Amino acid sequence: MAYPMLHQKGYLPPQESKMYMPVKELPPLRVRDLFYSSWSDQEKMRNLLARAMEAVNNSSGLVINTVDALEAAELERIRDELRIPMVLAPGPLHKLSSKNTASSLLDEDYDYCIKWLDKQPPKSVLYVSFGSLASLDPNEFLEVAWGLATSGHPFLWVVRPDSVRGLDGPGFPNGFGAAVEGRGKVIRWAPQQEVLAHRAVGGFWTHNGWNSTLESISEGVPMICRPQFADQMMNTRYVEKTWGVGFELEGELERGKIEKALGSSWRKGREQR
Incomplete structure (x- = not known):
């Protein structure tokens, strides 16, 4: 969701002089904490993420392996920005696996x-x-x-x-x-x-x-x-x-x-x- 914004705001691609600069839109992250691969074709990466977001927006719901108690603000933002009926956080899912x-x-x-x-x-x-x-x-x-x-x-x-x-x-x-x-x-x-x-x-x-x-x-x-x-x-x-x-x-x-x-x-x- 944030990938286009990170490019538009100049956080990506990361610059050595700005690695410890806070990403104000995504606290508590800094530039050095962002996922970025210099070996990837950036145009292909943007297209891949755009297709992924299109698939999410066309779905009936989204299940995320997390917990509201950990990521309440992040989940609320996802629910506000995505145009889908349900966003569920039933984690931690490993508790349901067989030992x-x-x-x-x-x-x-x-x-x-x-x-x-x-x-x-x-x-x-x-x-x-x-x-x-x-x-x-x-x-x-x-x-x-x-x-x-x-x-x-x-x-x-x-x-x-x-x-x-x-x-x-x-x-x-x-x-x-x-x-x-x-x-x-x-x-x-x-x-x-x-x-x-x-x-x-x-x-x-x-x-x-x-x-x-x-x-x-x-x-x-x-x-x-x-x-x-x-x-x-x-x-x-x-x-x-x-x-x-x-x-x-x-x-x-x-x-x-x-x-x-x-x-x-x-x-x-x-x-x-």
């Missing part, structure tokens, strides 16, 4: 991580997952590994085989296993809904895809936000500035910065859960 479906995907990892969490103290574990698409460069992966190792916090880290760009598989630094033995677990996959709902989990380091964001809020788990693309920057801005349930870890990933961020996450977690 058995998720747990059947990788039963070994499912049992492994849930049984390990069962042995941990309440709100003691940091759950780390950057989603199914996001990846780290080798140096970022190294800093994350040592940041977790030196933090002293228990953690459950999901590391996909393709988590590190340019490598066939993640290579953990020498000494990492010994440094985290007894308090850190690395797995290929996790039943995220069950993990976030577990009493042992006290924080979530996430890429802030919408599903992950909504799942974390639903379970009262504070977030350390590390967005990379698409809607993740917008979600992060709302998490930090509107809902107050997390904060963004900006700039280069460094182990000292990570260790400090984990301490902040735990303070928020004790207050929130």
Whole structure:
């Protein structure tokens, strides 16, 4: 809906000197939080969005996976501007899904991580997952590994085989296993809904895809936000500035910065859960 306006007002395409400028029409967003792909054909993008809006306006209703309590103002604006009979917000929709479906995907990892969490103290574990698409460069992966190792916090880290760009598989630094033995677990996959709902989990380091964001809020788990693309920057801005349930870890990933961020996450977690 806002894409044409963002171009007309000069917010898009983004300019380096204006990245932190507020988008007055869409608070609390800044220019850097807007979705924009410099690799896309902008004319094709505008045509695609125009066709999508035409389809919405010709529909009988719109169902959005959100909650009125989170986005009341945004939903009201959508209802005011769209010419359709109904706009429904029945979320969070993940609460309607079957846990058995998720747990059947990788039963070994499912049992492994849930049984390990069962042995941990309440709100003691940091759950780390950057989603199914996001990846780290080798140096970022190294800093994350040592940041977790030196933090002293228990953690459950999901590391996909393709988590590190340019490598066939993640290579953990020498000494990492010994440094985290007894308090850190690395797995290929996790039943995220069950993990976030577990009493042992006290924080979530996430890429802030919408599903992950909504799942974390639903379970009262504070977030350390590390967005990379698409809607993740917008979600992060709302998490930090509107809902107050997390904060963004900006700039280069460094182990000292990570260790400090984990301490902040735990303070928020004790207050929130």
